[in-house]
Amino acid sequence: TQLLEQSPQFLSIQEGENLTVYCNSSSVFSSLQWYRQEPGEGPVLLVTVVTGGEVKKLKRLTFQFGDARKDSSLHITAAQPGDTGLYLCAGASYNFNKFYFGSGTKLNVKP
């Protein structure tokens, strides 16, 4: 079983729509990171959230860390075809030694 449950697994939407990806756990994490991965490449960091309740914005992307530091969400406003990719959340252990990844959300934005 995954320590971090990510949903939905797949998302296919039209350009301009909004979407939210969820990352949930019963465990507390020291930080929560969101990565994006393109086919044939390694994941690339989008954001790191550390404080419970923290909200970070990156252009059309909004990231939130739950108050109890057990869950996180990624919201994309007005999705574009360039947002297409695999989105992964990753939680860090209390001492930042170990990292636990969600199973990923494969997003396809159609023009």
Added chain:
Amino acid sequence: EAQVTQNPRYLITVTGKKLTVTCSQNMNHEYMSWYRQDPGLGLRQIYYSMNVEVTDKGDVPEGYKVSRKEKRNFPLILESPSPNQTSLYFCASSRGQGPYEQYFGPGTRLTVT
């Protein structure tokens, strides 16, 4: 250019034939880690290293070995590969222990027949 390199990028081998996947970073990072990525399972951590000569197990270390003799290199060794180790492997590095960005290599696709 700051990067993490892995070699080989693709490898097909047979059960039981020892192999090594190399990983090197040029950012003077202290922390390095190996992950495997399987469909529907995301990335799972195999081993990590906090610094030279300091390594520890991740979530799925069985069947793997690592070493960290130099700061820049962190090879992954499969002494007797088995078909269930067929996977996509990623090496990553970060500046140290903390909420820091992990920089990932391009991946090594391994098939064990």
